[in-house]
Amino acid sequence: MALFKKNNEITREDKIAKTDAADKENVINTADKVVKKVTIIGADCVIQGDIKLDGNIEVYGQIKGNVTSGTFKVSVMDNGSIEGDVIAEHVSINGRLAGVCHARNIEILQKGVLNGVCRAEVFSINTGGVFVGQSEPYVKKVNDLNKEKKSHQDINPVGENNEIKIIKK
Numbered sequence: 001m002a003l004f005k006k007n008n009e010i011t012r013e014d015k016i017a018k019t020d021a022a023d024k025e026n027v028i029n030t031a032d033k034v035v036k037k038v039t040i041i042g043a044d045c046v047i048q049g050d051i052k053l054d055g056n057i058e059v060y061g062q063i064k065g066n067v068t069s070g071t072f073k074v075s076v077m078d079n080g081s082i083e084g085d086v087i088a089e090h091v092s093i094n095g096r097l098a099g100v101c102h103a104r105n106i107e108i109l110q111k112g113v114l115n116g117v118c119r120a121e122v123f124s125i126n127t128g129g130v131f132v133g134q135s136e137p138y139v140k141k142v143n144d145l146n147k148e149k150k151s152h153q154d155i156n157p158v159g160e161n162n163e164i165k166i167i168k169k
Contacts, residue, residue, distance in 0.1 A: 043079065050084070059095065066099075074103075078111055091120075093129070104138065 037055030041047060045061035056073045059080040067074055069088040076082055080095035091103040093112035106120040108129035118131065121138040125131055 041080070076112070102139070104140075 039057045041059045041061045043060040048064045050066040052068045058075045060077045063082045066084040067086045071089045073090040074088040075092045076095040076097050078094050082097045085100040087102045090105045092107050094109040096113045098115045100117040102119040105122045108125045110126050110128035113130045116133045118135045119138050
């Protein structure tokens with residue numbers, strides 16, 4: 001009988017130790033979530049203008065402007081909408097997005113609609129999701145996008161005299 005009590009006591013101590021370890025892991029996970037930050041745009045909220053953030057964003061309302069979330073996730077929730085360009089690591093659409101969507105991973109969920117340009121390394125559409133537009137190659141870095149824009153500007157620079165001379169023969 002004493003042998004079983006010792007085993008039971010050890011088991012209880014092990015359970016307490018495991019519980020304490022799990023609590024510490026939860027604290028670490030909670031701290032990670034706080035560091036990553038989540039911005040929530042409420043259902044009654046309408047934002048007009050560009051948004052730049054370092055964290056995840058969940059859109060239940062409306063954004064009329066560009067959203068840049070860098071290496072984080074942009075989620076357009078059911079009944080949410082974005083009218084503008086989106087740059088993020090991951091984009092999940094269950095509402096409406098109209099514009100250029102540039103992300104490593106783009107997923108259109110059952111109620112999602114993407115109307116515009118999709119630039120993704122991984123692109124998935126669930127049954128019921130709608131994609132209207134075109135797909136283009138994914139450019140890995142945002143800096144590469146800026147270089148691409150500059151190279152287009154070099155072809156026909158803005159602000160310089162670009163005269164066309166007509167030569168009659």
